[in-house]
Amino acid sequence: MPLTWAIYFNMHARFYHPSKITIGQIVELSAENKHHAARVLRLKAGDSITLFSGDGGEFSAHIQTISKSSTAVLIDAYHDIDCESSLHIELAQAICVNEKMDWIIQKAVELGVTCVQPITTDRSIVHLSDERSSKRLQHWQKIVISACEQCGRNLIPHVLPLISLPQWLSQKKTTRSAHDVHLMLSTTATKGLREIPKPPTDANLALVIGPEGGFTQEEEATILHTGTGFIPLRLGKRILRTESAALAAIAAIQALWGDY
Structure with a gap:
């Protein structure tokens, strides 16, 4: 598999969470993100994902529970990642x-x-x-x-x-x-x-x-x-x-x- 494709397929699913995020917090995904995680991406309990709140940086997390009605994820760590242009x-x-x-x-x-x-x-x-x-x-x-x-x-x-x-x-x-x-x-x-x-x-x-x-x-x-x-x-x-x-x-x- 070419390197670029390998990197693409290894990327964690990313979700925007509009509220404050802290390490150790259990976050409930929004209805839209819950549907995308369960029905589109077919994620399961234990799978790793990424959350960001739009204020800079992102959080690695993993799914604790996932069902038709609820998807709860545990926040594991913060990463100071900046992908913004210099312009x-x-x-x-x-x-x-x-x-x-x-x-x-x-x-x-x-x-x-x-x-x-x-x-x-x-x-x-x-x-x-x-x-x-x-x-x-x-x-x-x-x-x-x-x-x-x-x-x-x-x-x-x-x-x-x-x-x-x-x-x-x-x-x-x-x-x-x-x-x-x-x-x-x-x-x-x-x-x-x-x-x-x-x-x-x-x-x-x-x-x-x-x-x-x-x-x-x-x-x-x-x-x-x-x-x-x-x-x-x-x-x-x-x-x-x-x-x-x-x-x-x-x-x-x-x-x-x-x-x-």
Whole structure:
């Protein structure tokens, strides 16, 4: 068996537990995690698992009892494991149809973003009421947690409440420091990542991606000329779909400046 596959199959199942965890504690898994452990992973009493609370680090544990109604695990030890990128990346993504947005958020978390800011734009196809927006936010945060369980991250990135592009730009204008790097993916841009100086280690990176139809000319002008310091960025000679653009850009940023 190739080494990479051997490592994969030897990994313990990872579960997010939102409450404080201490060594020696007996923890009852949530209904969702209980079902996943018993019915999907087919775990049994004595099997080793990993729990994390989202505050950093993780805990090794083993299953004491497992049944249809209850799964209790005993916490064995704490491990100070940090899988976070050296970069602080905020992804501002124009909302798109459900499956695409779910995919973007899931993969962006795996690639190491610190937070995701959904935004509405002039060409956004999806329009959410306050109630639907709140439900989608809860749904997206569950996707974030699931991605962290899969990829080994022990700090939970946040999906921020949906706001408009002008509202987000106003926030960036008031919070931006001199070291921060703000990037806008654009088909009319002439610069690639290699032409942008590497940011200092304490810089915050913001990457804004348009909807399926892209930003309007007026929106691009607003992004570039409202004192937010955005740099228009092009990834190669091809036009990427919105669900590809953010992920390609984050991967390239991690390769040039981050932990790849």
